[in-house]
C-alpha cells in the first residue's frame with residue numbers, strides 16, 4: 028500500500044482487515060490469502076498509529092517512509108501494489124511497481140497525461156501484469172442501474188447532462204493542505220463523472236473537445252495556480268454526427284456544516300427520457316443534538332462505505348467503495364490461480380478487456396484531465412478560455428487559445 032491517507036482509511040483498511048480475517052474464495056481460483064504486508068508513506072506516522080490501533084485485526088506489516096519508501100516496499104517481496112497518494116504522485120510509484128512485475132491498482136485519477144498512461148500501459152503489457160484504476164462510482168447500485176437501462180435500450184441516446192460534486196472546505200484547508208498548492212478539485216473528483224459518462228454511454232462515440240474555467244481566491248491567491256472550484260465541459264460526437272455535451276462542476280470550498288458534507292447530483296437527458304439523481308437524498312435524514320452535521324451527516328450515504336452491526340451481531344464496514352477494491356483482488360487471483368498455468372495469458376487478456384477499470388480503457392478520462400490541467404494552467408498564466416480539440420489534424424490533444432494562431436500540441440498520438 029502506497030499512501031495511507033483518507034481513502035486508505037475509508038476503503039482499503041476495512042477491506043484488508045476483512046481479508047485478513049476471512050481470506051478470499053471463489054470456485055475458479057480456490058482459497059487465496061491476501062495480506063497487507065508493507066506500506067509506504069511520506070512520514071510513516073499514520074502507519075505507526077495504524078499498527079498500534081489495529082492489533083489483531085491485521086497481520087504485522089513493514090512500514091517504509093521517505094524518498095526511497097516505494098522502492099523498498101517493492102523490493103520487500105509484495106505481489107500487488109495499491110497506490111493512494113495525491114493525484115500528481117501516482118505515476119512514479121505505478122511505474123516502479125509495474126517495471127518490477129507487480130500488479131497495480133491506482134486511485135482515480137490514474138495519471139495526469141496520456142504520455143504517462145502510454146508508459147504504464149506498455150509496462151503492464153511487457154511484464155504481463157494488471158494495471159487498474161479505482162472508479163468506485165461505477166459500482167454504485169444507482170449507476171449500475173443507469174448503465175443497465177442504457178445497455179438494454181430503455182434509455183436511448185444521451186444528448187446532454189450535468190454532474191456536480193462539492194466537497195467541504197475541510198478537504199482543501201486541512202485534509203489536503205500539504206499538497207494542495209497548484210491543484211484543482213476537477214482533477215480530483217470530476218474524473219469520477221468523466222468515467223461514469225465515458226463508460227456508461229460509450230463506446231459508439233468519440234471525444235471531440237474540452238473547455239473549462241474555474242474560480243480562485245479562497246484556497247490560494249485570486250491570481251495563483253490553486254483552484255477553489257472548476258467547471259468543465261466535454262463534448263462527444265456520435266458516429267452519425269450528432270453531438271452530446273456534459274458539464275461537470277466541482278468545488279472543495281463548500282461550508283463544512285453543509286448537511287451532506289459531500290454534495291453530488293447528476294442529470295442526464297436522453298432522446299426518450301431523463302435520469303436525475305441526488306446522492307444525499309436516497310432516503311435517510313438524521314439529526315442528533317450537538318453531533319450532526321459533523322460527527323454524523325444529516326443525509327448520509329450508507330451505500331459507499333459505512334460501519335454496521337450486522338443482524339447476526341458481527342461488526343462490519345461495507346459498501347461499493349470497498350467492493351471495487353475487493354473485485355480487483357479477485358481479478359488478480361483469477362489471473363494467477365483461476366486455471367492452468369499455460370492459460371494465464373488468456374485470463375490476463377480477459378481481465379484487461381474489462382473497460383470499467385483497466386488502464387487501456389482510461390484514454391478518454393486521462394485526455395480530459397490532461398486538457399483540464401492545461402486549460403487551467405493557461406488561465407493561471409493570464410490566458411483564459413482555451414479549448415482543447417481531440418484527434419484533429421494537428422494531433423491527439425491540441426490546445427487553442429483565443430487570439431493565438433499557433434496551437435499547443437499537448438499529445439501528438441491518437442487519443
Ligand SMILES: NC(=O)c1ccc[n+]([C@@H]2O[C@H](COP(=O)([O-])OP(=O)(O)OC[C@H]3O[C@@H](n4cnc5c(N)ncnc54)[C@H](O)[C@@H]3O)[C@@H](O)[C@H]2O)c1
Pocket residue numbers: 029030031032033034035067068069070071073096097111112113114116134135136161163202203215
Ligand atoms: N476513490 C475515491 O473516491 C477517492 C476518495 C478520496 C481520495 N481518492 C484518491 O486517493 C488518493 C489519495 O487521497 P487521500 O484522500 O487518501 O489523500 P491524503 O492526503 O489523505 O493521503 C495521501 C497519502 O499519501 C502519502 N504520500 C504523499 N506523497 C507520497 C509519496 N511521494 N510517496 C509515498 N506516499 C506519499 C501521504 O503520506 C498520505 O499517507 C488521491 O489520488 C485521491 O484522488 C479517491
